[in-house]
Amino acid sequence: MIPIIGRLRPAVLAGLCGVALTAVQVSAEVPSLQSLVDAGTLPPMAERLPVDPFVVTPIDSIGVYGGDLNLALKRGDGTHLLRLVGYEGLFSWDLAWQEMLPNLASGYEVNDDATEYTIHLREGVRWSDGSPFTTADIAFAYDDLLKNPEWLGARPDYIANPEDTEIEVIDDFTFKVHLAVPNGLYIFQLTNVDGTQIAIFNKAYCSQFHPDYNPRANDDAVAAGLADWRALIEQNCPEMGGANRWMNPDRPTLEAWVVQSPPDATAEFSIFTRNPYYFKVDTEGNQLPYLDRLNFSLSNEREDMILRAMNGEVDFQDRHINALTQKSVYLENAAIGGYHLVDQIPSAMNTMVLMFNQEVADPVLREIFTQRDFRVAMSFATDRQEIIDAVYVGVGQPYQAAPRPESRFYDEEYATQYLEYDPDRANQMLDALGLAERDGDGFRLRPDGSRLRINVETFDTARPDWVDQLEVIKQQWTRVGIELDVRVIDRNLVDEHREANLHEMQIWGGDGGLDVIADPRYYMVSSSESAFGVPWYNWLWNDPTAAGSIEPPASVQEQKALYDQLFQTPTPEGQDELMRQILAIGRDNFYVMGISLAPRGYAVVRDNVHNIPDEMPAAYTYPTPGPMQMGQIYKSE
Amino acid sequence: MGGRANRPPDHSCFSFESNSMLYFLIRRILAMLLTFWAVSFVAFLIMELPPGDFASTRVSEMSAAGVRVDPEMAARLRELFRLDEPVLVRYWSWFTRLVQGDFGYSLAFNMPVRDLIAAQLPNTLLVDGVTLLFMWVVAIPIGIYSAVRQYSLGDYAATILGFVGVAVPNFLLALLLMWLFYTQFGVVLGGLHSQEFADDRLSWPALRDLANHLWPPVLVAGAAGMAALIRVMRANLLDELRKPYVTTARAKGMREWRLILRYPVRIAMNPIVSSIGWVLPSLISSATIVAIVMNMPTLGPLLLNSLMVQDMFLAGGVLMVMAMLTLVGTLLSDILLYWLDPRIRISGR
Numbered sequence: 001m002i003p004i005i006g007r008l009r010p011a012v013l014a015g016l017c018g019v020a021l022t023a024v025q026v027s028a029e030v031p032s033l034q035s036l037v038d039a040g041t042l043p044p045m046a047e048r049l050p051v052d053p054f055v056v057t058p059i060d061s062i063g064v065y066g067g068d069l070n071l072a073l074k075r076g077d078g079t080h081l082l083r084l085v086g087y088e089g090l091f092s093w094d095l096a097w098q099e100m101l102p103n104l105a106s107g108y109e110v111n112d113d114a115t116e117y118t119i120h121l122r123e124g125v126r127w128s129d130g131s132p133f134t135t136a137d138i139a140f141a142y143d144d145l146l147k148n149p150e151w152l153g154a155r156p157d158y159i160a161n162p163e164d165t166e167i168e169v170i171d172d173f174t175f176k177v178h179l180a181v182p183n184g185l186y187i188f189q190l191t192n193v194d195g196t197q198i199a200i201f202n203k204a205y206c207s208q209f210h211p212d213y214n215p216r217a218n219d220d221a222v223a224a225g226l227a228d229w230r231a232l233i234e235q236n237c238p239e240m241g242g243a244n245r246w247m248n249p250d251r252p253t254l255e256a257w258v259v260q261s262p263p264d265a266t267a268e269f270s271i272f273t274r275n276p277y278y279f280k281v282d283t284e285g286n287q288l289p290y291l292d293r294l295n296f297s298l299s300n301e302r303e304d305m306i307l308r309a310m311n312g313e314v315d316f317q318d319r320h321i322n323a324l325t326q327k328s329v330y331l332e333n334a335a336i337g338g339y340h341l342v343d344q345i346p347s348a349m350n351t352m353v354l355m356f357n358q359e360v361a362d363p364v365l366r367e368i369f370t371q372r373d374f375r376v377a378m379s380f381a382t383d384r385q386e387i388i389d390a391v392y393v394g395v396g397q398p399y400q401a402a403p404r405p406e407s408r409f410y411d412e413e414y415a416t417q418y419l420e421y422d423p424d425r426a427n428q429m430l431d432a433l434g435l436a437e438r439d440g441d442g443f444r445l446r447p448d449g450s451r452l453r454i455n456v457e458t459f460d461t462a463r464p465d466w467v468d469q470l471e472v473i474k475q476q477w478t479r480v481g482i483e484l485d486v487r488v489i490d491r492n493l494v495d496e497h498r499e500a501n502l503h504e505m506q507i508w509g510g511d512g513g514l515d516v517i518a519d520p521r522y523y524m525v526s527s528s529e530s531a532f533g534v535p536w537y538n539w540l541w542n543d544p545t546a547a548g549s550i551e552p553p554a555s556v557q558e559q560k561a562l563y564d565q566l567f568q569t570p571t572p573e574g575q576d577e578l579m580r581q582i583l584a585i586g587r588d589n590f591y592v593m594g595i596s597l598a599p600r601g602y603a604v605v606r607d608n609v610h611n612i613p614d615e616m617p618a619a620y621t622y623p624t625p626g627p628m629q630m631g632q633i634y635k636s637e
Numbered sequence: 638m639g640g641r642a643n644r645p646p647d648h649s650c651f652s653f654e655s656n657s658m659l660y661f662l663i664r665r666i667l668a669m670l671l672t673f674w675a676v677s678f679v680a681f682l683i684m685e686l687p688p689g690d691f692a693s694t695r696v697s698e699m700s701a702a703g704v705r706v707d708p709e710m711a712a713r714l715r716e717l718f719r720l721d722e723p724v725l726v727r728y729w730s731w732f733t734r735l736v737q738g739d740f741g742y743s744l745a746f747n748m749p750v751r752d753l754i755a756a757q758l759p760n761t762l763l764v765d766g767v768t769l770l771f772m773w774v775v776a777i778p779i780g781i782y783s784a785v786r787q788y789s790l791g792d793y794a795a796t797i798l799g800f801v802g803v804a805v806p807n808f809l810l811a812l813l814l815m816w817l818f819y820t821q822f823g824v825v826l827g828g829l830h831s832q833e834f835a836d837d838r839l840s841w842p843a844l845r846d847l848a849n850h851l852w853p854p855v856l857v858a859g860a861a862g863m864a865a866l867i868r869v870m871r872a873n874l875l876d877e878l879r880k881p882y883v884t885t886a887r888a889k890g891m892r893e894w895r896l897i898l899r900y901p902v903r904i905a906m907n908p909i910v911s912s913i914g915w916v917l918p919s920l921i922s923s924a925t926i927v928a929i930v931m932n933m934p935t936l937g938p939l940l941l942n943s944l945m946v947q948d949m950f951l952a953g954g955v956l957m958v959m960a961m962l963t964l965v966g967t968l969l970s971d972i973l974l975y976w977l978d979p980r981i982r983i984s985g986r
Contacts, residue, residue, distance in 0.1 A: 149709075152714060154704050154710055155709075194705055226742065227718070241704045243746075244746075247747065247748075266756035299932050303815070304932045308825050311823060311825045492694065620702060621703065
């Protein structure tokens, strides 16, 4: 067994601990908790903190205690709260999304073939009710919930196959994970936001809703009007995602703030108050968070959230209020609202990715779509600058579906191949493919004599700009004799058609521009969202003998083999090398095409709010703004 | 019964014709029960029509947020909430519980539907009731005025205002009002209560705060309905004003305004009274968009939300409450009409 601290940067860790030990001795009490400590209802700060607290280096300066952070929350949006408050896993991303830092854990070791991980918890971390956080809590989450086939929540990627992973408790602060299938990305997966799933269940509290610990759990559920214990535990100790998690003020948590008045379906406001047992301190040993409360004003729609932000009623936020089209209006009103904007680098690499279904049921269309030259010709037939001008008021940069320039996987050729608008060349290539015949309206004919017409299905509820882009593309493709039929349908139907392989072409946002290893769906077949080959996905990842599975071409199989190998590689360097090989195959096969590099986003920050970085990545797996450490934000008057 | 028909009609009270009134009521109530059942059946079926169900919507929402969702999750949810059973079986179990007063559990919000509705219903009745009052108090006098002073400058002004009110979509009016107040006064309109009054809803300052929040949605939602009311009132009254009984009363020397208010206005009110029943639900649904834009804690946004996530029990519960309001409203308007207009009493027999 070799100790690997991966990207934990040992020097930094040692430095942090040293600072913490000296600092704790000199720090004073949190002013808003002083009266509780004086009354004897709360232990003093030193007793509430772990032996070795997580030391946060403030982004600009040491803060002052007190105050509310005012925010706007869209009703039912648990993801906002997860990103803002809920990102306290065993490991956490650093601000730059490069290093994995120990968070509730203090470190780990892994064996050579990535099948056994030993993880050490930070000793003395306490839940918000004062009880200690130990391996018993982790084992409860692992065995009784996440691995339990009855449990309703979303099973995270590190427990994708429950029978392949075992947890072994060594002592209160050490546990081992045994994996039947090597997983070099285990710590990476724990560091991503879904990793928090194993560290949010307080065994003492949550086990009272579980029939293995409380034989009357099912009766309790029925008495509460619910079907059985599964619904009962989902009500009281729900999983990580979703809004339900924030509805129970009694549930102990490890986060900086705990819910006081829940943001339920009928609430107009919601308050979160400081957790007196939060395990992080600043570099002077002051317990975090600086801010006493989070104060959410709930909204049904974005319009009034945006108006509130412009009026200076929102202290720091990106979610739901940072539409690109609003940016100029924000800048105009910045002085009145007393705020400024900071940059966000989206993890997406593209405004829209177009995917021809290479296993489409229509055999003639399939023959056409599987020709790489056809896909290249359609890329030449697309005037990306015109789309950028028409849909994004000129903001953008023509870009293929390839890793972002900020990524260490950036490959200029991948990102820029076939970008130029060249309808003549597109016409030549299409003619050469045997599609030279045209009908009376100037549209090309397929080899079977019918018009070459492509249906693209999408919905307009999440990203109206997708439909706008498609309308421009439709006109551009008409010029080379291809008819694009844009069908705006219900989102569920889009999903159903994709899962059942009933689509000819689908489009989606360009996920995976920064989180290349975690989400390579456009570079290879890695998800059922890889709409260019859903039957290939079923063959590779699910059951090759099942009805919806078709054996993929060699290149796709080779990528999957490399990806499997990547998972078995314990070192990040080795993983990166394999990922580059996967990307090179994706580049050469040109499965899908992109339009424009997803532009930088922004967050709104009031001028009296401090310790906000000038730029940060925006993604779900790096749950913006969680990794910047919300606890070190403070406000001045 | 037959003999009584020859007697002169008595306008003073119900008691004289209590039997026929009772018969009328029983018939109405039976029809109401049947309608209630039919509404519940059709509503449930229509909610079933869109593709997917609560489980698939939940899963696609989660994957859209970025969560990695394992394939069996939808199946687990479906099994627990019995979404995989046939529609009719689910309808019957929902309906039998509904008639016992059990609205069930909201799938999306993990709360009893009854609690969710109970939290929003008073706000809804308040906003919509005030809107209704506002519409009537403003529209009926304007309608009377523009009928009596037909083709005057005031009539034209009221007509133009009315048509603008009908033509401008509610949500646009709401957004314009919000933008105007933001740019001119630095105030963001929206919500129904200020945070400092979260625990205190009945003191004077709290009521004043409520009034400050109440007028924008009332104005916006009232504008469109008001326009229609003005036109209806004006047209009806114009018809009545030309009738001989008005001329007779005038010839007898009755004072003009007293005459108009006493006879033709009373008749002209008929269509307005008979539509009381459907005013409330149409207000709830037309005010939904205003409530969403202006962030009102009312039933409209809750209904829309539940339909979007396919939370059948919540959506069904809200719809049935609205159906009940409609039915009770219709009954009330029938009773009112029965009292107001003798012709209905006679044809009702």
